[in-house]
Amino acid sequence: MEFKATDIASFLGGEIVGDSDVKVNNVSKIEEGKEGTLAFLANPKYEHYIYETKASIVLVNRTFVPNKEISATLIKVDDAYKAFASLLDLYVQATTKVKKGIEQPSFVSEGVPLGEDVYVGAFAYIGQGAVIGNKVQIHPQVHIGENVTIGDNSIIYAGAKIYPGTVIGNRCIVHSGAVIGSDGFGFAPQEDGSYKKIPQIGIAILEDDVEIGANTTVDCGTMGHTIIRKGTKIDNLVQIAHNCDIGEHNVFAGQVGIAGSTKVGNYNKFAGQVGLGGHITVGDHVTLGAQSGVGQSVKSNQVLFGSPAIEIKQAMKAYVALRYLPEMRTDVARLKKDLEALKDK
Known part of the structure; x- marks a missing residue:
């Protein structure tokens, strides 16, 4: 063409x-x-x-x-x-040729309503109570659990796993290997030093126009839900823990990790390997540089870098100072020696 x-x-x-x-x-x-x-x-x-x-x-x-x-x-x-x-x-x-129809072998539970022009690839599984919207693309080897809802024009690529109860909006994309709605990391320490699993009975929700990268995980809520709000784009190998509330139109690069019950606002940009602690809040229009570690809440309209993350200009000054530490160490040792020599006089 x-x-x-x-x-x-x-x-x-x-x-x-x-x-x-x-x-x-x-x-x-x-x-x-x-x-x-x-x-x-x-x-x-x-x-x-x-x-x-x-x-x-x-x-x-x-x-x-x-x-x-x-x-x-x-x-x-x-x-x-x-x-x-x-x-x-x-x-x-x-x-791109848009596929339609149900390939065999695949399994669609009895009574599951499929919208118009749906594609279900070979070896896909759709559990009881699921609802599949119009023009949804479910590629081979996808697992759709019980009572999952998928909105119109969404694409679930090969090998993705959608746990029971998950809600996926319209025009969402879930890439291969992603897992949506898996158990959150919840364990209660016992007197003998062991850990007892805390049942995770919540769900995961993706609003409209959300994209989830390959091998990314969005955990369900312990109770209630984990939610990724509309327009947010998440790269490969990202971890969103239980009961997080991720706002609208954020972009997270690869290997970002967000601990449980953290709330992230709108229009934020997190570079690769950014880590956020649990139970904190990040405002709107925040940029976090690569490998930044955030352990406390962040106000809106900030650019942070480092671990622990600080304001970008301070971080750059600290980095410059860090480069000179070997020379400063030598200078301090020399000054210490000179002072000792003065004391001996």
């Missing part, structure tokens, strides 16, 4: 600089661009690639001004990254 520069510019509302008749049939990274592909430039650190890329078309921001000749045709848009994402979405819609 080929697209002309004029078609792409028209779809994106962009401005063409160069050959308006050039065609592309695939996409590429700007540093790996080949003839017949479309790339994008959003990060200034990659600007040097635009002068040597073989990509036929490159999306750039309207503010971009080249400092030397470029062989590729440019399409200037308001936001090159968002424009590229829109094109990828269009490409996927045009090239």
Whole structure:
């Protein structure tokens, strides 16, 4: 499938600089661009690639001004990254064949209502009392437990496990290996030093437009529920513990871990390996840098880094000081020696 520069510019509302008749049939990274592909430039650190890329078309921001000749045709848009994402979405819609029907062998419990145009892949299991909405995609080897509800247009990829009682909203995506609604980590210490399991009788809830990455776990509530609110996107290998309340439109990168009963607000960004202690509250519009450790509540509109996490400017100053610790240790030892010498006089 080929697209002309004029078609792409028209779809994106962009401005063409160069050959308006050039065609592309695939996409590429700007540093790996080949003839017949479309790339994008959003990060200034990659600007040097635009002068040597073989990509036929490159999306750039309207503010971009080249400092030397470029062989590729440019399409200037308001936001090159968002424009590229829109094109990828269009490409996927045009090239992906949506499956329908129930493959065999699979098991759908008697009386389970399936919506229109549902796909159930081979070896999938759907338990009693489940409710499956319209155009839901349940891929092979998925386990859907009893009394699970899945909203319209949601996708559950191969091998995901959805525990009983879980509620999944509309347009959600649960990637392979994810487990939603598993037991929270609750054990009562006994007098003899052993631990007695505390039954976990709550559920997990994913609101609309939530995405859960591969091998991520969202535990059910001990009582009540664990909830991921609408629009939140969670990467691979993330742990959300029991009774957490995760707000709207957050993004969590890989290996984030959030301990039980923690409440996270809206529009937050947690980088990789961020860890949050239990029973704390994080406000809105908070950014936590990679490997930050948070053990107490955080107010809104902050950027924190480090373990324990502190304000980013302080963290950078502390990091700079840390680099000089070996020299400072040597200086202190020398000063101590000099002081001892003075005392002996």
